[in-house]
Amino acid sequence: MTGKTNHGRFFEDYALGQVIVHAVPRTLGQGERALYHALYPARHSLHSSDEFARASGLSASPLDDLVAFHTVFGKSVPDISLNAVANLGYAEGRWLASVWPGDTIASTSEVIGLKQNSNGRTGVVWVRTTGRNQDGIDVLSYVRWVMVRKRDPEAPAPETVVPDLAQVVAPESLVVPRGLDFTGYDFALAGEPHRLSDYAPGEIIDHVDGVTVEEAEHMMATRLWQNTAKVHFDATNREDGRRLVYGGHVISLARALSFNGLANAQMIVGLNAGAHANPCFSGDTVRAWSQVLDIAKTGSPGVGAIRLRLVATKAGNGTELRGADGKYHPHVLLDLDYWALMPV
Template identity: 75%
Template sequence: MAKTNPGRFFEDYRIGETIAHAVPRTVSGGERALYHALYPARHALYSSDEFARECGMDGAPIDDLAAFHLVFGKTVPDVSLNAVANLGYAEGRWLKPVYPGDTLRSTSQVIGLKQNSNGKSGVVWVRTRGLNQNDEEVLDYIRWVMVRKRDLEAPAPDTLIPELKPALAASDLVIPEGLDFGRYDFTLAGERHRWGDYEVGEKIDHVDGVTVEEAEHMMATRLWQNTAKVHFDATNRPDGKRLIYGGHVISMARTLSFNGLANAQMIVGLNAGAHANPCFSGDTIRAWSEVLDKAETSAPGVGAIRLRLVAVKHGAPAFALKGEDGKYLPEVMLDLDYWALMPV
């Protein structure tokens, strides 16, 4: 009897089934150190226990995207091991900060299926929940992924495309308990710009760029235990290239956004996301942001700001997303719509 697992293919999914993912992982300060080594992350709330305590936290939590990568990585062997591409995200909420010492695990529920017209693959929608050692949800999001079929003759399942919110309302966001920006130190944070300084429609060129290398991408993919074949196995694609993990691009773009958005401290909502074009080793990532919305919160000194984060390759951003045909321009790699918390 075969003891190895080839992963799930499109015809293996059923609407409503819940998948409990292996393997739980206890988070340590090592994850923070490696995250800050892979990405030049400098947001103060995640860098300094003392800064975080002044903001009402127990200490510096693990970066929100590091928590996302940890939860996401657990799902890969069951959801996207045989993926052609990870297509998008929606309705993501960070529900509780993750601290060193927490143990995270993930579960996913299949909420949508649609076979592609070529009969060779299909799209799978899942709602994933990340839980800590106390069974408290720390993260909840939807993603959809294109997955190969094992048997091209297998019958197509009934199509069900879930209805997704175009964006989370500010009232949907969960503000961490105790968060208070009343004593926020703008000098230590690195910029003076606060919530009231940003206008809806404003666009910000984050100026800096980072060239992606194969070694750092592979370290990141292994760190988050993301075993998708397109990231590890160069023979899996006709062009012989390994795709850079989309989460690597997200984290690099978020880090680049520090220059201009240093005080957008905590990510609390993920409205939408698309990996518009592939990223490969040797590509240089640059980023720009657009302010989409702003909202007050009930937390002292805390405002919510909705941002579009766009990662492009090579040249300076042109603040353009799509061509006349409605398709993403070839230089656009990431289009991410998220809510963050910022001092007012």
Template identity: 75%
Template sequence: MTKTNAGRFFEDYTLGEVIRHAVPRTLAEGERALYHALYPQRFALQSSDAFALTCGMDGAPLDDLIVFHTVFGKTVPDVSLNAVANLGYAEGRFLKPVYAGDTLRSESEVIGLKQNSNGKSGVVWVRTTGFDQMDEPVLSYVRWVMVRKRDQAQAAPEAVIPTLEEVVSIDDLAVPEDLTFEHYDFDLAGERHRAADYRIGEIIDHVDGTTIEEAEHMLATRLWQNTAKVHFDATHREDGKRLIYGGHVISLARALSFNGLANAQMIIAINGGAHANPCFAGDTVRAWSEVLDVAQVRPGIAALRLRLVATRGAAGALRGEDGKYLPDVLLDLDYWALMPA
């Protein structure tokens, strides 16, 4: 009897089942240091205890995407070990700040299934929730993944495609109770721009580019305990390349966005996201943002809805005349961020 885990295939999922993922992980300052070493991350709230204290926090919380990657990484052996591709995200909500010393675990509920017409794979939708050591939710999001079938002859399940909100409502944003920008230091934050300085439709070219090296994306994927074969095993793809973990591209683009959005201090929700084209070592990634909406959530605190695009190409270029993503576009991420009003 085999004791190893080959991962789940499409026919192994049942609508409504809840999967409790191994292994809980206690996060420390080491994760923050490694994250800042991997990405040019400079957002003040997550870099400085002193700055965070002036904003009403108990100290500098860990980067929102550290939380996302940790919760996501727990799900990989049960959800995407045999994935063809991670297709998208929706309804992501950061529910509670996470600090060094907190322990996170993950659970996922299967909320949708649809076999592809070729009979070789299918799409699985899951709603994943990350919990801390007090069993309080810190993050919730939906993602959908294309997963291989083990037995192509097995009958397809009844197709169920969940209805997902296009945008997380302002009323559903979990703004930390103690957060305040009353004594916000714009000089130390790096830029003077408030939410009121941005206009809907504005395109921000973040200017800088970063070339991804094989070693760094391998280190990043191991850091988040992501075991998906496409990221590690060069024999898993016919072209012999290891696919860059999509979360690595998200973090890189978010870090690059500091130049122009330095005061977008916290990602509070992910409305949607797509990994438009594969990314490989040697690619030089640039980023640009589009302002989609601006809303006040509390006196002195605003939420900026932003489209963050990671690309090998030019700022502002997203889709061709056919409506499809341009081949240089790697990521299209729609999110809410908190900043001084």
């Protein structure tokens, strides 16, 4: 058999400063919007209605912000996480430009950190991944770190470099889409009357609803984003014979569920931190709650920013996340810290 197939990179295949160009560019259209709204209970008005978007100063309705995230992330999987043991976290994420139907998105990643684990069989790789459109404009940039298997446990460890990452994306660095104007915002059409001043740091919002994950749906979603990680498709890849649900699928489910209580948190513009706390499997029912962490002004008319902690669980909505040992409770699926734009 010839060696033309891609078995993915192992820990010793990464080098500090290495830039990886990911295949294959992806042209996005209204089909991706329709499938996104079919797979998740997504209904934020700015991403649903051209007319609502035009009334808010945009030329039309951009694609959902997480469509951009999944597309950029999916491109990186064959090069970054095909042999990953776990996707450990996110930081310094910023949505830099809207993605519109017809845009073609390509991705690159730069290796910014390496650390071999003490067991000698795995290591952690930090990468900064950037998505760009057909005009060379950056649409999204974020850091993530993954634990990756070594091909050869005896291979020498690289010099340890752990990047110094910001705990929070500074509000003044958030990018508001050009022209966005919420001074004439229609709260009735958006679905809720709550504006930025109605929320206070520390407030917790139970999003009430739940969605049971179906095997076919999570695999369809993962294929849609061209994520090729074996654990999501191949039931023989895990000892328990179960397909692991792509963590981004849980992010989108939780974000969509957050509409009930946060219908006016219209656009995601910053990703401060994130952890896929425990695995999700078909048959699990995902519920969500949010905690308001901060609010901030922007320079755009009528537009403010709200910092939210979005938590997805599979067994009720209790707000205790960790045990005495500091580890997440088994029912916690997702712990995500992000900024969204909201009318003041």
